[in-house]
Amino acid sequence: MLLKNLKNGQRGRIRAILSKGLHCRRLCEMGFLPGTAFRIRHVAPLGSPIAVELRGYEVIIGSRDAELIEAEAVE
Amino acid sequence: MKACHCGCEVEQVQGSTSPKSEIKNADASHVVLAGNPNCGKSTIFNRLCNLHVRTGNYPGVTVSRHVGTVSPNTQLVDLPGTYSLSSATTDEQVASNELLDNDAEFIVNVIDATSLERSLFLTLELKMLGVPMLVVLNMWDEVRKRHISIDTAKLSEMLQTEVLPVSCATGEGIEILREKIRNHPHGIVEPVYLGDSAIRDELFRAVSATPDLYKPHALFHARCAVLGDRYPTDLDKVPEWAERIKEIRDKLTSDGKTVYQAAAEDRYAFISKIIANCLGTGEAAAAGKEQAKAKGLTDRLDSVVLNRFAAFPVFLLIMCLVYYISVTWIGTIVTDWTNDTLFGDTVIPAVKDGLASIGASDWICALVGDGIVGGVGAVLGFVPQMIILFALLSLLEECGYMTRASFILDRVFNTFGLSGRAFIPYLIGSGCGVPALMTARTLGSESERRITLLTTTMIPCGAKLPIIIVFSGAVFSDVPFFAPLMYVAGVLLVIISALILKKFNAFKQSASPLLLELPSYHVPMPRIVALSVWHRVKGYIIKAGTIIFPCVTALWLLTHIGFSHEEHRFMMLEDDQTGESLVADTLKPVSGIFAPVGFDDYRASVAVITGLLAKESIISTMAVFSGAEDPEELDEDATEEEVEQAENTFYEAIRENMFDISHRGTAGILGALAFVIFNLFTIPCVAAVGVLRKELGNRRLFWQAVCYQLGFSYGAALVVYQLGLLITGAGAFGPWTAVALLYLLVVGWIIFLKKAPAEEEEPKLEHIPFRSET
Structure with a gap:
């Protein structure tokens, strides 16, 4: 499922980045790579953007990016 | 970023x-x-x-x-x-x-x-x-x-x-x-190259194939070529080099990944090795607890600030507080003191007396004292208020709240082509447009910057507040909440403008996708706040000063020189003879341009022109024409009765002289409304226009912006007046009513039907050539 479908507070692991373009590059450089563990910290009112904690820092990603990340929930 | x-x-x-x-x-x-x-x-x-x-x-x-x-x-x-x-x-x-x-x-x-x-x-x-x-x-x-x-x-x-x-x-x-x-x-x-050894070897093979001219940064050029970034195109002509690059790319993309993903994975793999070796895991438990405690405050605050339901109310509360302190409460006190006490009672009389004592003629005293010092002083009078506003905003920025505010607003702003960060210029614009326009610089994409630049001044600034207040008392005293209504109108017009603008090519680049860090909250350092305030205020003073100074002089002269009817010659006029000045003479024949919007009295046109210099001049111009004293200018020891009486005379003069309400009735009231709307939402004062020119950079775009703002505000006034006449039955359907309807239809068509130009994936960047290429 996509990152944007995960709920607030859930932990997950990234499975794939679903784009080939500029967004893909930006995401990869910021550390969103297959196998990366993350946690959803906040979801904005209206559902977007989403604050994600990964690799030791917290980053906000917009809905467009959240739709490009395939992830699975992890306990 | x-x-x-x-x-x-x-x-x-x-x-x-x-x-x-x-x-x-x-x-x-x-x-x-x-x-x-x-x-x-x-x-x-x-x-x-x-x-x-x-x-x-x-x-x-x-x-x-x-x-x-x-x-x-x-x-x-x-x-x-x-x-x-x-x-x-x-x-x-x-x-x-x-x-x-x-x-x-x-x-x-x-x-x-x-x-x-x-x-x-x-x-x-x-x-x-x-x-x-x-x-x-x-x-x-x-x-x-x-x-x-x-x-x-x-x-x-x-x-x-x-x-x-x-x-x-x-x-x-x-x-x-x-x-x-x-x-x-x-x-x-x-x-x-810190990463996979196989890739490293390949890259260094490309490096050795690099001609001497590009040897100094050869590894970096190779990296750029692999990733598709710009690099010296001369290198393509070296077959061995080009082949090495191709091999590396093929290797990276061999399992279907994009080349950036593969490269990033390689790099992060090495970084993980570094982290494993250098970041202490020995005290993991203790570290975990300490870390949790340190982040605790941030988390606790965020659980309220970023809470799905509390986020908006908290945001509105904070913004209202900022606005209240800087504009309404302390801001007004300070501005009034600067304008009335400092300049009004001390500086201007001193200047005039000083000049008189060295034998300058009356009109020079008036020009320098009232005109120049008065005009420039009005601009500087805002400085204390701005210092407060900027200090508060800088505090919010430094402590980390602004990022969270952008987070909350982003989705809402996306609907009109902007990102969450764009709210900052609009907020500053409620105080003064000049620094607001300068803040637009920090926005992500060029289109966003442009849309913001064109629309920020539609939020009523501090100088426009007197206009709202005076008209609220003079013409719209029966309308509750007239003032807040005008601010709401401002926001609406900003939204409509943004929706219109983003359908055009110059604004097609989509808003920067939000990808920001959320820093922990921390206590802002006073030094940084002070520096930030200083930079913003300095910019305002220099811009406003250099632009206002010549304009004030010119305008004062134009309103004080004219063909006196009594003495049948050109001469300097008194303050209350503005009706005979050059400005008035020039505008009388052309004030008909405002007939379709309901305020074709030449005095209204003069007020509009003086409003270009500084929006609050509209009030002082109207006072001059009314022959009454501006209630604001009365002595401190005037009794309440006297103040009220002055107000009443002033308000009546506005109603009669400029809008002829007793004869025109509703049409006059609508005309007054159209007048307010036009002045609130048209091009800003000269200082802000100057900054707009600087920030837009492009001359053609600047003139397009000016035309847009003039046209948009005129159109809004037209719609209000003409359709208002029609709806209230105060006027019949005429040619201008048709024009107003047409205008509405065109705007509606642009917003709802016209397709936005296709979005680009890659932002267009100017190719800044390598030094060695030129």
Whole structure:
């Protein structure tokens, strides 16, 4: 499922980045790579953007990016 | 991405396109500060250079260039904060240009030591440049507080670079840093690729195939070619080099990944190795607890501030508070004191008396005293209020709240082509448009910047408030909440404008996708807040001063010279004879242009023109025409009755002279409404227009912007007046009513039906050629 479908507070692991373009590059450089563990910290009112904690820092990603990340929930 | 967080004023660096020619001493060395946004780089920069900082402009782009001197022979350039050196954004292009084209001799890579893992990505890229480097582990005080253990020796060994812990907050390590910068090693070092050995070998094979001209940064050029960033196109002509690059690309993409993903994976794999070796896991449990405690405050605050339901109310509360303090409460007190007491009672009379005592004629005294000093003084009168507003905003920015506000608003703003960060200029615009326009510089995409620039001044600024208040009393006293209604109208018109504008080519680039860090809350440093306020206010004073001064003089002369009817000759007129001035004479025949919008009395036209100078002049002009005293100008010891009476006379004069309400009835009232709307939402005062020109950069775009604002506000006034006449039955359906309806239809068509131009994936960037290519 996509990152944007995960709920607030859930932990997950990234499975794939679903784009080939500029967004893909930006995401990869910021550390969103297959196998990366993350946690959803906040979801904005209206559902977007989403604050994600990964690799030791917290980053906000917009809905467009959240739709490009395939992830699975992890306990 | 933050450009410059304090919104420094930007002036075009004179003369050349190569910033290196600024260096006065040809032997001065060129050191560069590189790092992620939010790592404290700018704070370190300010600490190292104290106030010896000059801000210029990178040619062709609106990114600020901050240059400072650490010592007479050492120049330090603060690069924009970047996460990598790819050509993805203007900031990053600018950074890589500075590093390559301007021959950086020494790189100081500032890292937020509390986010080591992510920060090292840039470090690894910088290592490929082959420039001597020093890694600064900033926020060392935080590292200690949270009991994070970093093995600096091992880190230094693995990075093959010297590592220095520093704290920009406490100043620890800054002096050592300064020494190291002053005595930095010269010459080139071996570029280093930290990653998979197979890829490294391939890259170095490409390096050895590189012709001598490009040898200095050969590894970096190879990297750029592999990733699809710009590199010297000459290299394509070397067959061996091109082949090596192709092989590397094929290898990386062999399992269907994009080349960037593969490259990033390689890099992060190495970074993970570094983290495993250098970041202490021994005290993991204790560290975990301490870390949890340290982040506790941030989390607790965020659970309220970013709560799905509480977020908006909290935001509105904070914004209302800021506005209330800076504009309504303290702001008004301070502005009134400056305008009335300081200038009105002290400075202006002193100037006039002084001039009179040296024998200047009456009209010179009036010109200099009332006109120039009065006009410029009105502008400066806003400064105390602005200081308060900027201080509050800077506090919010520095403590970390602004990022959260952008987070909350982003989705809402996306619907009209803007990102969450765009709310800051609009907020500042409620105080004054000049600094608001300058703040638009910090927005992500060019389109966003432009839309914001064109619409920010539609939010009623502090100077427009008197207009709202006077009309609320004079004409609309029966309408409850007239003032807030005008602000709501402003917001609506901003939204409509944004929706219209984004359908056109100049604004088609989509708003920067939000990809920001959420920094922890921390107590803002007074020094940074003060610097930020100083930069913004300085910009306002210089801009307003240099533009207002000639305009005030010109306008005063035009309103005080005219053909006197009594004496049948050109002469200087008294204040109350404005009706006979040149301005009035010129405007009388053409004031018919405002007939379709209901205020074709020439006095209204004159008020509009004086409003171009400063919006509050509209009120003073109307007072002059009414022959009544502006109630604001009465003596302090006037009784309440006298004030009320003055108000009544003034208001009545407005109703009768300008809008003829007793005869025209509803039509007059609608005309007054149209007048208010036109003046509130048309082009801003001269100072703001000047700033707009600067910020837009492009002359054609500027004139288009002016035409748009004039046309849009006229159209709004037209719709209000004509359709108002029709609906209230005060007027019949006429040609202008048809025009008004047509206007509404066109606007509606643009918003709902016209398709926006196709979005581009890759933002278009100007190709800034390599020095060796030109």
